[in-house]
Amino acid sequence: MSRHVAIVTDSTAYLPPQTMERHGITAVPLTVVLGDRALEEGTQISALSLADALQKRHPVTTSRPSPETFASHYRTLAESGATGIVSLHLSGELSGTYEAALLAARQAPVPVRVVDTGMVAMALGFCALAAAEAVRAGATPDEAVAAAEKRAAGTSAYFYVDTLDFLRRGGRIGAARALLGSALAVKPLLELTGGRIEPCEKVRTASKAIARLEEIAVERAGAAPVDIAVHHLAAAERAEALAARLRERVSGLTDLHVSEVGAVIGAHTGPGLLGVVVSPH
Incomplete structure (x- = not known):
């Protein structure tokens, strides 16, 4: 069972790609709007480009992933053999990402536990790693959530x-x-x-x-x-x-x-x- 529990987070966890690959973690990208361009974090806009835009005082805003984006990732994981998904996200006080994931989870083909970790950046990343390590050790989705929440509480x-x-x-x-x-x-x-x-x-x-x-x-x-x-x-x-x-x-x-x-x-x-x-x- 445990190997079929998939771990999902979002791009604000800032986990290195090789770490996500090693632990089997999927990151759903948030969007950065630079002028009139909507760009995916992590793939379509670099930190250097962002810093340059901010220093020049160009308008920069951000937006959550759409529920449809989450739904697509959940379907792909289910088609790849996941029988359960744990979806861990940045604080709901900072973004609507958690709500978008909740909406998508209702329509997912497998059970999805969506968690507002209250964290951001590697504070979120460490929660995702804790959940992934628990799953590797044989944890159920509920046990993986508990591991992530325990990590969040001490971070x-x-x-x-x-x-x-x-x-x-x-x-x-x-x-x-x-x-x-x-x-x-x-x-x-x-x-x-x-x-x-x-x-x-x-x-x-x-x-x-x-x-x-x-x-x-x-x-x-x-x-x-x-x-x-x-x-x-x-x-x-x-x-x-x-x-x-x-x-x-x-x-x-x-x-x-x-x-x-x-x-x-x-x-x-x-x-x-x-x-x-x-x-x-």
């Missing part, structure tokens, strides 16, 4: 952004908070809490904010076995330097992933983003 995500302006424009943070941050000339640290991106701390300079981001990650990791992901947008050197320091400081580190976020998250955070996801086993 933390923190972000540094150069400016709150992109989050304000995308409606992901209140205008008052964004204006306050700009007025005080602070460098904000944000956290994923309750499925939303919320202010965590305000720091005066970029270097101090990134140092504080490192300290938070180390504190959250503790000494137990833990996976960490470092994300960035157009800030590869910062990300690699932070990752190197975390490798030295986190004694229980199992895996550390460094990756550039895709267009959906990048459109709301802007270039200069640096993020850390801490996910205990």
Whole structure:
């Protein structure tokens, strides 16, 4: 039974293609609208193109996959032998992706468990990996969901952004908070809490904010076995330097992933983003 349980997530998990292939995970792409072009995240628009568009202040918006897109993926998996599907997605507070998956699940030819993980980026990716590992070990769909939800409950995500302006424009943070941050000339640290991106701390300079981001990650990791992901947008050197320091400081580190976020998250955070996801086993 277990080998016939398929794991589906979406493109905001930012799992490396080789990792998805190894674990048998399918990622349904969200859409980025750049000017008058609708492009699939991960295949039709690069992080570099996105960063360039944002820096030039071109209009960029995002949209969920359609229910029909999810339905097509569910049918393909069923035709390939899946007898059950676990579909894990980014926070419903940030996107309508979960609702689209729910609509498609009602018409799927096999049972589909759709889960709002409350996560995003590799915080979501680690949930998908937990579910896939459970399935490989013989888990039922319900047990795979439980494994993903347990991973989500212990996972933390923190972000540094150069400016709150992109989050304000995308409606992901209140205008008052964004204006306050700009007025005080602070460098904000944000956290994923309750499925939303919320202010965590305000720091005066970029270097101090990134140092504080490192300290938070180390504190959250503790000494137990833990996976960490470092994300960035157009800030590869910062990300690699932070990752190197975390490798030295986190004694229980199992895996550390460094990756550039895709267009959906990048459109709301802007270039200069640096993020850390801490996910205990």
